Amino acid sequence: MKLYDFKVAPNPQRVNMFLAEKGVQIPTVEINTRERAQFSDSFKAVNPASQVPVLELDDGTCIAETMAICRYLEELHPEPVLFGSEAKEKALIEMWSRRAEFMGYLAAADMLRNSSPAFEDRGLPGVPGGVPQIAELVERGRNAMGRFFAHFDERLGAVRFVAGDSFSVADITTFVTIRFAARVEVEPPAACANLARWFGEVEARPSAAAV
Ligand SMILES: N[C@@H](CCC(=O)N[C@@H](CS)C(=O)NCC(=O)O)C(=O)O
Known part of the structure; x- marks a missing residue:
């Protein structure tokens, strides 16, 4: 699994804060959107919407959208609960x-x-x-x-x-x-x-x- 990230951008920051709360670390690939890396052909193959964050799973599935990524991570790492219990x-x-x-x-x-x-x-x-x-x-x-x-x-x-x-x-x-x-x-x-x-x-x- 790897996270396409850009540490200074707010949506990737939401995922990074979520991961920190979970105490989980994931390898990251930095996509510098200030240098337009989101528009490269290689990144468009990952996310045709040219946006970060994206979580790439080991089977090649790419999950974009911050909340979708966080929900997936919550399923893998239920504690501490961040989406509620009941x-x-x-x-x-x-x-x-x-x-x-x-x-x-x-x-x-x-x-x-x-x-x-x-x-x-x-x-x-x-x-x-x-x-x-x-x-x-x-x-x-x-x-x-x-x-x-x-x-x-x-x-x-x-x-x-x-x-x-x-x-x-x-x-x-x-x-x-x-x-x-x-x-x-x-x-x-x-x-x-x-x-x-x-x-x-x-x-x-x-x-x-x-x-
Ligand atoms: N709805 C998306 C929005 C993602 C988004 O807007 N990401 C910004 C960085 S915070 C981006 O990739 N911008 C690319 C650009 O400025 O072209 C999400 O929730 O993840």
């Missing part, structure tokens, strides 16, 4: 993971991809060109991030971790999203004390070194 817990983890992705991660990605000169003409991941940046998406992303911070701050006023009492994959996506947003200088407002309390706790976990 119906309600599993549903809440799914719910908060999706909110972290849709409310936060995608907004942060919109901001970066539509503002950084590195992504000029590459407004979408996995597309080598012809996707112009849209300035309005930066402002829309900033607004969405504000709602994401407020929503998660309120939630974390009621529970220790994003999905409840236990650390889960929803915390990983939320943590990576907040670190990712900081790259475009978007930080949680000082008033989000619950989010700050939670962030400090997650940042202190050894697995946070993967992000």
